[in-house]
Amino acid sequence: MESADGKTCDRIRNCSRRVVLEIETVRSQHADEFNHDEDAAGYDADVSIETHPIRAGYSDVLSWVAASAEIKSSHTVLELGSGTGNLSILLPKCARLVCVDVSENMESIALSKPVLAQHREFIKADVLEIFEKLPKFVDRVVSTYTLHHLMEPEKAIFLRKLWEHLPQGGVACIGDLMVVTASEVEQKMKVYKATYPEVTNALKEEFFWHLDRQSNVAREIGFEVESRRFSDLSYGLKLVKG
Numbered sequence: 001m002e003s004a005d006g007k008t009c010d011r012i013r014n015c016s017r018r019v020v021l022e023i024e025t026v027r028s029q030h031a032d033e034f035n036h037d038e039d040a041a042g043y044d045a046d047v048s049i050e051t052h053p054i055r056a057g058y059s060d061v062l063s064w065v066a067a068s069a070e071i072k073s074s075h076t077v078l079e080l081g082s083g084t085g086n087l088s089i090l091l092p093k094c095a096r097l098v099c100v101d102v103s104e105n106m107e108s109i110a111l112s113k114p115v116l117a118q119h120r121e122f123i124k125a126d127v128l129e130i131f132e133k134l135p136k137f138v139d140r141v142v143s144t145y146t147l148h149h150l151m152e153p154e155k156a157i158f159l160r161k162l163w164e165h166l167p168q169g170g171v172a173c174i175g176d177l178m179v180v181t182a183s184e185v186e187q188k189m190k191v192y193k194a195t196y197p198e199v200t201n202a203l204k205e206e207f208f209w210h211l212d213r214q215s216n217v218a219r220e221i222g223f224e225v226e227s228r229r230f231s232d233l234s235y236g237l238k239l240v241k242g
């Protein structure tokens with residue numbers, strides 16, 4: 001409601017701006033729970049077993065993300081959830097590679113692997129809070145098997161942050177655990193219950209992307225969206241800021 005001098009209206013605007021900022025700078029709720037410090041030693045052996053439904057398509061997903069991000073030698077690339085560096089080593093040469101993860105143990109394994117980037121740095125941070133520590137724009141954002149640790153509203157915040165930090169023509173490529181619709185979660189939980197109970201648990205306790213819904217959110221923000229299926233649970237999502 002506006003007072004005669006317009007001050008009430010200003011207060012409301014200031015107030016709502018403050019609320020938005022508080023939401024935007026939040027650390028993701030489950031960052032500590034999904035920190036992979038404890039899994040680091042066995043991680044690379046684990047991901048090599050692609051007969052397991054969670055790992056099926058792993059190497060194809062990483063190769064697709066590395067190729068589809070259209071990285072050039074002049075680019076600054078942000079990699080979210082860099083883990084043991086399995087995606088980093090596939091990325092084409094770029095000017096600067098900023099790797100982000102909450103796990104120091106995963107990073108210590110990544111450090112032993114060669115990357116093509118002219119300059120690589122690691123920042124121990126949450127995938128949402130990192131955006132506040134970055135320069136305004138990064139040319140490319142890549143991520144594999146990490147962002148399903150964000151809850152659905154956090155994914156929407158993440159997509160908006162992507163839009164704010166990519167220049168026109170900027171690309172984000174995400175490979176991750178996804179289902180097409182929310183209703184598939186229950187259905188797949190039943191399918192895997194007897195054979196792979198840990199998959200059923202992951203579907204229950206983690207936040208697999210709902211491809212239809214989150215693609216729509218990305219389109220509403222303004223992205224051009226392309227997706228690709230690699231296995232029953234793994235998909236790639238390419239977002240272009242057109």
Ligand SMILES: C[S@@+](CC[C@H](N)C(=O)[O-])C[C@H]1O[C@@H](n2cnc3c(N)ncnc32)[C@H](O)[C@@H]1O
Nearest residue numbers: 031034035036081083101102103126127144146
């Ligand atoms: C399943 S691993 C994927 C690692 C690598 N990208 C790959 O494809 O092999 C997930 C990684 O994300 C990190 N992680 C989980 N939640 C995170 C968060 N909120 N912020 C930053 N890193 C996170 C974990 O520590 C772990 O290294």
